[in-house]
Amino acid sequence: MPSHRYVVMSRWAWALVDSFAWVVAIIAADLLRFDFQGQALARIHNVWLYVAAVALQVVLGATIGPYAVGHVRGSFEETQALIKTTGLTGLVLTWEVLGPNLTRAPRNVPNMALAMALAMLMMFSARSVIRSWRTHQSAGAKGGAERAIIF
Numbered sequence: 727m728p729s730h731r732y733v734v735m736s737r738w739a740w741a742l743v744d745s746f747a748w749v750v751a752i753i754a755a756d757l758l759r760f761d762f763q764g765q766a767l768a769r770i771h772n773v774w775l776y777v778a779a780v781a782l783q784v785v786l787g788a789t790i791g792p793y794a795v796g797h798v799r800g801s802f803e804e805t806q807a808l809i810k811t812t813g814l815t816g817l818v819l820t821w822e823v824l825g826p827n828l829t830r831a832p833r834n835v836p837n838m839a840l841a842m843a844l845a846m847l848m849m850f851s852a853r854s855v856i857r858s859w860r861t862h863q864s865a866g867a868k869g870g871a872e873r874a875i876i877f
Contacts, residue, residue, distance in 0.1 A: 737792070737793045738793065740792065740793065740853075741783070741784050741787055741788075741793050743849070743852050744783055744787065744808075744812075744845075744849050745779075745780040745783055745784060747844075747845045747848035747849050747852065748776070748779040748780060748783055748815070748841075748845045749776045749779065749780065750844075750845075750848060751840075751841045751842070751843075751844035751845035751848060752772065752775055752776060752779060752841045752845075753772075754841070754844055755837045755838070755840040755841035755844060756772065756832075756837065758837075758840065759832070759834065759837050771829060771830035771831055772829075772831060774828070774829035774830070774831070775819070775823075775829045775831045778819060778822065778829055779815060779819055779841075779845075782814075782815040782818055782819065783811065783812070783815050786811045786814055786815055787807075787811045790807070790810060790811065790814075791807045791808065791810060791811030792804050792807040792808050792811065794807075795807070799853065799856075799857060800853065800854075800857050804853075805850075808846075808849060808850070809846070812842065812845055812846045812849065813842070813846075815842070816838060816839070816841070816842030816845070819838055819841075819842075820838040820839070820842075823838055
């Protein structure tokens, strides 16, 4: 059984991975919006959108999401908490872009919807890769392949 400190550090490591996923997703959605011209990266206004996405993901994740409670990795509870947190973050960012627009980001809903979908995909992909790697490592530590009876 892992120590309490390891569990807490693991939760916040996932918060860092999820925050990185949001930043990459917003950049990718902007690049798609501007047909890979690169001018999306030159706008300073997107930095505030990155900061808002990271802050929302961490705060919502710490209150209602996957960083608040120690879920079993890959469980339905973790999946549900991650979907709630990422979805709510995406909705708040969409509202911010369409409403007050304090970040001065471009006003387009499809861009934020795509960023939310890409962020969620990256978050689940990262968890899947880590889980597969740990499963592979633990199988190797047991001495290789296990015998099975095939009917």
